[in-house]
Amino acid sequence: MPSGNPEIQYYDGDELNIRRVIEQSDLQALDQALNICDLSSVERKHRLWQKLLPRIKPYYAVKCNDDPVVVKLLAELGAGFDCASKNELKLVLGFDVSPERIIFANPCRPVSHLEYARDNQVANGTVDNEFEVYKLHKHYANSNLIVRFKSEAKEAQCPLGDKFGCDADVDAAALMLLAKSLDLKVTGTSFHVGSGCSELEAYDRAIKKANNLFKYGGLLGYDMDFLDIGGGFPGSDDEKFARIAESVNTSVKRHFPDERVQIIAEPGRFFVAAAYTLVCKIHAKREVRNESGKLDTVMYYLNDGVYGSFNCILYDHQVVTAEHYLDETNVLPQLKSLIWGPSCDAFDKISENLFLPNMNRGDLLGFRNMGAYTMPIASPFNGFDVPKTLYFRAI
Numbered sequence: 001m002p003s004g005n006p007e008i009q010y011y012d013g014d015e016l017n018i019r020r021v022i023e024q025s026d027l028q029a030l031d032q033a034l035n036i037c038d039l040s041s042v043e044r045k046h047r048l049w050q051k052l053l054p055r056i057k058p059y060y061a062v063k064c065n066d067d068p069v070v071v072k073l074l075a076e077l078g079a080g081f082d083c084a085s086k087n088e089l090k091l092v093l094g095f096d097v098s099p100e101r102i103i104f105a106n107p108c109r110p111v112s113h114l115e116y117a118r119d120n121q122v123a124n125g126t127v128d129n130e131f132e133v134y135k136l137h138k139h140y141a142n143s144n145l146i147v148r149f150k151s152e153a154k155e156a157q158c159p160l161g162d163k164f165g166c167d168a169d170v171d172a173a174a175l176m177l178l179a180k181s182l183d184l185k186v187t188g189t190s191f192h193v194g195s196g197c198s199e200l201e202a203y204d205r206a207i208k209k210a211n212n213l214f215k216y217g218g219l220l221g222y223d224m225d226f227l228d229i230g231g232g233f234p235g236s237d238d239e240k241f242a243r244i245a246e247s248v249n250t251s252v253k254r255h256f257p258d259e260r261v262q263i264i265a266e267p268g269r270f271f272v273a274a275a276y277t278l279v280c281k282i283h284a285k286r287e288v289r290n291e292s293g294k295l296d297t298v299m300y301y302l303n304d305g306v307y308g309s310f311n312c313i314l315y316d317h318q319v320v321t322a323e324h325y326l327d328e329t330n331v332l333p334q335l336k337s338l339i340w341g342p343s344c345d346a347f348d349k350i351s352e353n354l355f356l357p358n359m360n361r362g363d364l365l366g367f368r369n370m371g372a373y374t375m376p377i378a379s380p381f382n383g384f385d386v387p388k389t390l391y392f393r394a395i
C-alpha cells in the first residue's frame with residue numbers, strides 16, 4: 001500500500017505564499033533542496049479540465065510525477081490513470097482505483113507486467129506493433145486492444161513518434177486485421193501528439209485519423225467505443241490550454257458526435273508542472289575575471305542539479321527561470337551569473353548568462369513549474385540527496 005500520507009500544511013487564501021513558506025522553514029538546517037508542492041494547484045487544474053474538456057476524462061500519466069501524495073489526490077478527485085509499468089499499476093491500484101479507471105499505455109511491455117495487468121483486470125492497453133499483438137494473444141487474450149498510431153505535432157517539446165505509434169494509414173489497419181484473425185478485441189485507438197505540444201491543429205489532425213480507423217474497425221466487425229487522445233497539454237499556460245481545449249472540442253464534435261464513444265486523454269504535465277516550486281540553496285561561489293582582472297561572471301553552486309530535478313533541462317528540454325528572495329525593496333545591481341549543480345561533473349550546469357544580484361552562501365534561488373518530469377528521474381549522483389518535498393493545501 002503506497003503511503004501518500006505525509007503531513008499536509010493548510011493555508012488561507014487563494015494562492016500559496018512561497019516567500020512565507022521559505023521564511024517559516026528552516027532551510028539553513030536542510031542540506032537538500034526543497035520542493036514546495038501546492039496540492040490546491042492540482043485541484044484547480046482538475047477543475048479547469050472538467051470545465052474546458054467536459055467530455056474527455058483525464059487519465060493522469062503517472063510517469064510525469066509518481067509522487068504518491070499527488071497520485072492519491074488525483075484518485076480522490078476521480079481522475080483515471082495512464083500507467084507505463086507494473087510498479088505504476090501497483091501504485092494506482094493501491095489507492096483503490098478500479099481497473100476500469102486505468103489504461104496500460106505502454107505499447108511495449110515486459111510479459112511479467114502484462115501478467116500483472118491481467119491478474120488485476122486492467123483490460124485497456126495500447127499496442128502499436130504485431131509482436132505485441134502476438135504477445136497479448138498469448139498472455140492477455142481477453143484484454144482491450146487500443147491501437148496507438150503516430151500523429152505528431154509540427155512543434156513539441158518532446159516528440160515521441162520515433163519510438164511509438166504505428167503508421168495510421170497502412171500499419172494500423174494491418175494490426176487490426178491481425179488482431180481480428182487472432183480473435184482479439186480492438187476497442188479503440190490512441191495517439192500522442194508529443195509532450196509540450198505547440199501546434200493547435202495537431203489534435204484535430206489526429207482525431208480525424210482516429211475516426212478513419214473507427215470506420216475501418218466497423219468494416220472488420222468491431223464495435224469500437226474508446227478514443228484516447230494522449231497527452232501534450234501545457235503545464236503552466238492556461239490560456240494555451242484553453243485554445244487547445246477549444247480545438248479538441250470542435251474536432252470531437254465533428255468526428256465523434258456519438259456520445260457512446262468514451263473519450264479519454266493522458267495528461268501528465270498539465271496537472272503537476274505548476275504545483276511545484278523548487279527552492280535551492282547556494283553553498284559555494286566563485287568569481288571569474290577577464291584578463292584585465294575585471295569581474296566577468298559570478299558562479300554559484302546549488303544543492304540540486306541536472307542529475308537531480310534539473311534533469312528536466314536535458315530530458316524534457318525545459319527552460320528554467322531562477323528567482324531570488326533577496327530584499328526586493330532594494331534595487332540591486334545585476335551581475336552576469338552562472339549556476340551549477342552540486343556534483344563534480346562540469347556537465348552539471350543549470351543555467352548561464354543570466355543576471356542576478358550578488359548573492360552569498362546560504363542565499364536561496366527559487367524555480368517555479370518544477371513538477372513535471374523532474375523528481376521521478378532525479379538521482380543522488382555524487383552522494384547528493386534529491387530534494388525533499390513539503391505539501392500544502394488551501395483550507
Ligand SMILES: Cc1ncc(COP(=O)(O)O)c(C=O)c1O
Pocket residue numbers: 061064082105106160192194195196230231232233266267268269270
Ligand atoms: C504514452 C504517454 N501518455 C502520456 C504522456 C504524458 O504526456 P504529457 O506530459 O505531455 O501530458 C506521455 C509522456 O511521455 C506518454 O508517453
